[in-house]
Amino acid sequence: MKKFVKILLLLPAVSGLLLLSACKNDDPSTLKIFVRSANNELQAGAKVVVIGDVNSNPPTNAYVDTLVTNESGFAAFNMQEFFDSSDETTGYFDIVVKKDDKTAFGYVRCREHITTVETIFLPN
Secondary structure, three states, X not given: OHHHHHHHHHHXXXXXXXXXXXXXXXXXXXXXXXXXXXXXXXXXXXXXXXXXOOOOOOOOOOOEEEEEOOOOOEEEEEOHHHHHOOOOOEEXXXXXXXXXXXXXXXXXXXXXXXXXXXXXXXXX
16 A cells, blocks of 8 residues: 555656656747957957858758847847758858958857857957
């Protein structure tokens, strides 16, 4: 009888854990690129281009997006569309930043349901 009571008490706890583990992750997939000068100052108005690296291992689907940094010196790319269009949960991206006559490059790995942050420094 005691075993039966223990099983009845454990049943709701196990059921609750199963329900929690089945919940869908709704966290956004965001790629946030900060742009700084060689003097470490945040740069507003810099053009940021994100390009999917089709030569990465595993290969990343083709993707290109362009934004301009805001007054806080960053561009926030919503990557959910990229992840919704593929079965991958990780993507590798080349970054090109241009401001005035300066150009800088970077590389980043972005994961689904996570905000990935990268900082690119413009040369002197």
